[in-house]
Amino acid sequence: MTRVHVIGTGLVGTSLGIALTAAGHAVTLQDPSPTAERLARDLRAGSLASTQEPAPDVVVVAAPPDVVADAVLEALGRWPAAVVTDVASVKESVLRAVRAGASAPQLERYVGSHPMAGRERSGAAAARGDLFDGRAWVVVPHETSTDAAVRAVTELARTVGAAVRVMPAHEHDEAVAAVSHVPQLAASVVAAALRELPEEAVGLAGQGLRDVTRIAASDPRLWTQILAGNAAAVADVLRHVRGELDDVLGALDALTRTEEAPGSLGVLSRVLESGNLGHARIPGKHGAAPTAYEVVSVVVPDEPGALARLLGDVGAAGVNLEDLHLEHGIGQAVGVAEIAVVPASVEPLRAALSGLGWRLHD
Secondary structure (H helix, E strand, O other): OOEEEEEOOOHHHHHHHHHHHHOOOEEEEEOOOHHHHHHHHHOOOOEEOOOOOOOOOEEEEOOOOOOHHHHHHHHHHHOOOOEEEEOOOOOHHHHHHHHHHOOHHHHHOEOEEEEOOOOOOOOHHHOOOOOOOOOEEEEEOOOOOOHHHHHHHHHHHHHOOOEEEEOOHHHHHHHHHHHHHHHHHHHHHHHHOOOOOOHHHHOOOOHHHHHHHHHHHOOHHHHHHHHHHOHHHHHHHHHHHHHHHHHHHHHHHHHHHOOOOOOHHHHHHHHHHHHHHHHOOOOOHHHOOOOOOEEEEEEEEOOOOHHHHHHHHHHHOOOOOOEEEEEEOOOOOEEEEEEEEOHHHHHHHHHHHHHOOOEEEO
């Protein structure tokens, strides 16, 4: 049994506490807000810390990005034998601040980390014990981190079901700028354009818009801190995106002036095809190689138990559901369930569902 002390009982800290407690570890909780601490305790994330508790083996700092380095330094000084990690979304600025304030022996016990898991909602109330299942957890050692400290953080991540990746701080920050931080900005910018649209236009929104803007509901205060902490890497990616957008705008402006506009259609096609190629590189389930799925679209009545019945019928047909999207029809009491399956399962699934009376979309 490992003794883990979690500092910060928001979404990640509380979810981590729930998962570690369920795995049989002794977890204690600390947060500046007594209400947040008690809520995390009531959600079975651990017990409230007291002066009578034995010293922890591992301390996890799940504080906001702008205070995480100070919390790490405090933990390194308070528990001289504990391994200390943090779960901040940026790593190089945190490491720089910890280096500036810690002694050499303290630095040996510090290993940064970052679970690539989250939700649009924040706070302990949104926590869930399976938040890290199958998600990447980046372990970010520095040149003086001990092997024992790296092992401790790695084992903690694996205990909660995460897939561990190891990389240095600067590589981590460059990577998350492209795969996390810029997508957040892009979703927010697209969603912001909806503010001035008339209700009739917004009412036409379909699943595509919902997919693109889903993460725009994230906490603005937290994301302001994340973006500020990784400003250089995010700016580099945005410059590349801006170049692509400038090409698209130039092509569209040319097409507005004349239908001929030589080369303009090629620009649009190139950008869209590049998007196809980039999307194809996104890992498949459980971090496996990308897999091309096909979709079986089924009309589902908007009534209690209908979706559960459909999923039961999919399972009874012996087909493994790879992904699921549900789109609601405008002004109709139905939805369309888009069931992603491997190509070989398409025809058997269509035949099985049709035989059970489900209406399929071609």
